[in-house]
Amino acid sequence: MSYLMGFAYKRGRSILYRFDPRTKFVLGLSVAITLSFFVSGVLSFFALITLISVAFFALNLKDQLFSILRSSIYLVLIIFAANLYFTKNVVYSFLVLERLVMFIELFSLFSITTSPDDLAASLNKMGIPYTLTLSFTMAIRFIPTIALELKLIEDSQRARGLELDKGFFVSRLKRYVPVLIPLLVITILKVDQVAEAMESRCFGAVSKPTMLKEPRFTVFDWFISLLSLTFLFYCVYHYFYLKGVIILP
Amino acid sequence: MKSLICAENLSFRYHGSKNWALKEVDLKISQGEFVLICGQSGSGKSTLLRCFNGLVPQFYQGDFVGEVFVDGMNTKHTPVYKLSQIAGLVFSDPESQLITLEVERDVAFGPENLGLNREEIVERVEWAINSVNISHIRHKPPFELSGGEQQKAAIASILALKPKILVLDEPTANLDPVSAKNVIELVSSLNSKGVTVVCAEHRLEMLSSHATRVIVLNEGSILMDDRPEKVFSSDIIEEIGIEAPSIYRFIKFAKDTGVNLPLLKSWKELFQLLHQGTIVDKT
Amino acid sequence: MIRLEKVSFRYPSSQTYVIKDLNASFVAGMATAVVGANGSGKTTLVKLINGLLRPTSGKVFINDVDASKMSVAQIARHVGVVFQNPNHQIFSSTVYDEVCFALKNFGFSEKEIADRAKKALEKFGLLKYERSSPFLLSSGEKKRLTIACVWAYSPQILIFDEPTVGQDLKNKKLIWSIIKEHVTNGGCAIVVTHDLDFALNFDRMLILNSGKIVADGKPLELLYDESITRYALLVPDTIYLKRVLSFVNYQGDYEPKKLAELLKVYFK
Numbered sequence: 040m041s042y043l044m045g046f047a048y049k050r051g052r053s054i055l056y057r058f059d060p061r062t063k064f065v066l067g068l069s070v071a072i073t074l075s076f077f078v079s080g081v082l083s084f085f086a087l088i089t090l091i092s093v094a095f096f097a098l099n100l101k102d103q104l105f106s107i108l109r110s111s112i113y114l115v116l117i118i119f120a121a122n123l124y125f126t127k128n129v130v131y132s133f134l135v136l137e138r139l140v141m142f143i144e145l146f147s148l149f150s151i152t153t154s155p156d157d158l159a160a161s162l163n164k165m166g167i168p169y170t171l172t173l174s175f176t177m178a179i180r181f182i183p184t185i186a187l188e189l190k191l192i193e194d195s196q197r198a199r200g201l202e203l204d205k206g207f208f209v210s211r212l213k214r215y216v217p218v219l220i221p222l223l224v225i226t227i228l229k230v231d232q233v234a235e236a237m238e239s240r241c242f243g244a245v246s247k248p249t250m251l252k253e254p255r256f257t258v259f260d261w262f263i264s265l266l267s268l269t270f271l272f273y274c275v276y277h278y279f280y281l282k283g284v285i286i287l288p
Numbered sequence: 289m290k291s292l293i294c295a296e297n298l299s300f301r302y303h304g305s306k307n308w309a310l311k312e313v314d315l316k317i318s319q320g321e322f323v324l325i326c327g328q329s330g331s332g333k334s335t336l337l338r339c340f341n342g343l344v345p346q347f348y349q350g351d352f353v354g355e356v357f358v359d360g361m362n363t364k365h366t367p368v369y370k371l372s373q374i375a376g377l378v379f380s381d382p383e384s385q386l387i388t389l390e391v392e393r394d395v396a397f398g399p400e401n402l403g404l405n406r407e408e409i410v411e412r413v414e415w416a417i418n419s420v421n422i423s424h425i426r427h428k429p430p431f432e433l434s435g436g437e438q439q440k441a442a443i444a445s446i447l448a449l450k451p452k453i454l455v456l457d458e459p460t461a462n463l464d465p466v467s468a469k470n471v472i473e474l475v476s477s478l479n480s481k482g483v484t485v486v487c488a489e490h491r492l493e494m495l496s497s498h499a500t501r502v503i504v505l506n507e508g509s510i511l512m513d514d515r516p517e518k519v520f521s522s523d524i525i526e527e528i529g530i531e532a533p534s535i536y537r538f539i540k541f542a543k544d545t546g547v548n549l550p551l552l553k554s555w556k557e558l559f560q561l562l563h564q565g566t567i568v569d570k571t
Numbered sequence: 572m573i574r575l576e577k578v579s580f581r582y583p584s585s586q587t588y589v590i591k592d593l594n595a596s597f598v599a600g601m602a603t604a605v606v607g608a609n610g611s612g613k614t615t616l617v618k619l620i621n622g623l624l625r626p627t628s629g630k631v632f633i634n635d636v637d638a639s640k641m642s643v644a645q646i647a648r649h650v651g652v653v654f655q656n657p658n659h660q661i662f663s664s665t666v667y668d669e670v671c672f673a674l675k676n677f678g679f680s681e682k683e684i685a686d687r688a689k690k691a692l693e694k695f696g697l698l699k700y701e702r703s704s705p706f707l708l709s710s711g712e713k714k715r716l717t718i719a720c721v722w723a724y725s726p727q728i729l730i731f732d733e734p735t736v737g738q739d740l741k742n743k744k745l746i747w748s749i750i751k752e753h754v755t756n757g758g759c760a761i762v763v764t765h766d767l768d769f770a771l772n773f774d775r776m777l778i779l780n781s782g783k784i785v786a787d788g789k790p791l792e793l794l795y796d797e798s799i800t801r802y803a804l805l806v807p808d809t810i811y812l813k814r815v816l817s818f819v820n821y822q823g824d825y826e827p828k829k830l831a832e833l834l835k836v837y838f839k
Contacts, residue, residue: 200676232384244369245403555811
């Protein structure tokens with residue numbers, strides 16, 4: 040559960056929370072694309088990562104920051120090592136590592152500051168079918184519930200003498216069978232209960248339900264979105280018509 | 289008076305099952321009643337309740353015999369979403385009924401699905417949240433709520449559909465006694481405001497003082513259908529293993545031996561009577 | 572048999588203590604009911620006793636051995652816990668295999684496993700389902716199965732977490748008879764429950780509030796005190812029946828006809 044802490048929505052009131060999810064999406068995507076293909080610079084990237092990390096602290100999210108660093112450390116190191124091995128280029132490998140860390144941090148910031156409900160509402164407005172977005176929010180909503188059931192099942196079976204801490208890979212998986220089976224059964228039963236409850240609340244009565252909260256694009260949202268897109272287009276222009284990739288110190 | 293719920297010769301067998309879950313049930317429920325349905329596990333309580341909003345036979349396939357009318361609408365042919373606006377179903381697991389990340393959104397879920405306009409949705413959500421007294425937790429996600437709060441939120445989300453009948457399937461099964469009492473008192477207050485209540489429960493002690501009518505189900509058939517004091521003092525109840533509140537049996541025996549006690553609903557009431565000495569000992 | 576000395580517990584990620592400086596002992600031959608409101612720490616107490624949770628400070632002793640030196644599996648051999656939801660543990664293809672699971676984990680011999688499993692199934696009326704899938708049992712039968720699974724390996728200490736929830740009268744009586752039999756044979760039983768009617772059967776009751784033991788005594792005496800409502804507990808109506816009986820000096824087992832006769836005097 041703690042692995043997901045860096046990506047779980049946490050309520051707050053700083054400026055990032057007030058952007059429409061679409062704005063954050065456009066901003067994040069522009070930054071990601073430009074930094075991936077059109078801008079380069081080891082030290083600048085390092086500075087950027089530091090800046091983003093400071094943002095985490097400023098938003099009172101330092102636990103989340105440590106959580107994502109903890110969860111991604113292996114992946115990041117493996118990718119760094121693989122790149123080093125294949126390209127034998129330290130600078131290049133460092134750049135790849137920095138880009139990866141940057142994306143993880145940006146994605147994390149996006150996840151933490153965007154309520155899944157708001158995100159789903161924005162996606163609805165963009166034309167994605169209601170059933171799809173609802174499945175998405177429900178999946179997120181039920182993660183803590185399933186995690187709790189998993190813990191309770193583990194406890195029950197451990198109290199019957201099952202030792203879950205032993206073994207590696209295959210043998211560990213075998214030991215988990217008495218935990219996975221009840222989990223599956225309980226999840227299926229829950230799905231049934233949820234379906235009944237939804238039917239009883241008129242789900243499917245109308246093909247396009249009205250929403251209580253509609254996402255609204257403010258002037259500020261337009262401003263940031265246009266700014267991001269302008270920046271992106273400038274980088275593209277620079278790349279194709281001028282000197283290529285923008286190299287920063 | 290026209291019945292709100294009318295079941296005629298109702299029998300139902302789940303697809304793939306040998307036994308009939310309901311056998312020739314005849315039942316009429318009128319506006320304003322508070323009906324308690326009791327019976328052992330497997331007696332058909334849950335199946336019967338699901339007949340009232342069409343889940344049986346539309347959601348659960350099987351052999352359906354007879355007719356059920358809810359506010360005049362036939363439950364075989366009327367879509368569940370129409371029936372659910374008359375008979376709102378509340379289930380025993382509070383958590384599974386809340387599907388969004390914020391109580392307010394869950395309460396809005398029903399009206400949203402009906403495609404009502406925004407103003408109407410907002411009005412219904414406000415009314416439902418206030419009727420149930422959960423304004424202080426309206427922005428919380430389900431897993432931060434206690435069982436009792438979750439069940440109240442679930443009730444609010446059903447109230448937002450403005451049903452005439454509240455149908456509850458063991459609503460306090462997963463709740464501790466204090467939360468159970470809260471939920472039952474809420475349901476009772478809703479009943480006094482005009483909502484018809486049909487409730488299946490194991491915790492008879494808590495509900496017997498609110499119910500106006502008790503229906504006993506056993507192996508799919510109605511064994512008894514009468515006032516609480518008649519049902520809970522009968523011998524049949526004991527035979528099928530239901531724990532009826534013992535006060536009722538006592539009142540019956542008292543009457544038989546010529547002791548005219550008022551209609552008491554708990555031993556507490558009798559104890560208070562004796563202690564106050566309202567009826568003075570003339571010796 | 573079980574002793575808790577100055578046990579305090581909080582989850583690492585939280586600053587609030589769920590259990591505060593708790594001292595308690597549970598002896599052989601006694602059945603104790605542990606009651607308290609939601610969040611009073613009842614279930615946490617159970618988990619501290621069987622090792623699923625370890626005290627933040629203080630010690631837990633099982634038969635005078637420091638529990639921190641034992642693994643959960645080792646503790647489980649002596650402390651059998653029946654949790655509230657049978658669906659959290661049922662996983663085998665047959666009822667028989669389900670009963671054998673704990674026995675296998677604790678290293679009983681093949682002959683002993685077969686012997687004990689059969690006895691357990693017989694005791695709880697599940698022999699006819701021996702070869703059936705446990706998933707097909709009714710909720711009452713599943714409950715009996717989970718109790719059978721623990722009874723089969725005869726732990727000295729038996730702990731139940733909310734055993735009567737959703738159970739019918741027959742099962743409740745069975746559960747109580749198992750507890751009574753266990754303590755009569757020298758075992759120790761701890762039952763966490765919010766069913767205060769059920770708690771009246773016990774010789775001893777502990778009331779937990781905000782992680783501390785606020786009362787320890789005979790259930791009837793404790794529940795007679797109406798101020799227990801401050802611990803968010805509901806006084807069961809049966810208590811008032813008992814008070815009525817003592818008011819009229821009623822002797823013997825309760826019978827409605829007898830009581831009615833006695834009350835004639837008061838209601839002329």
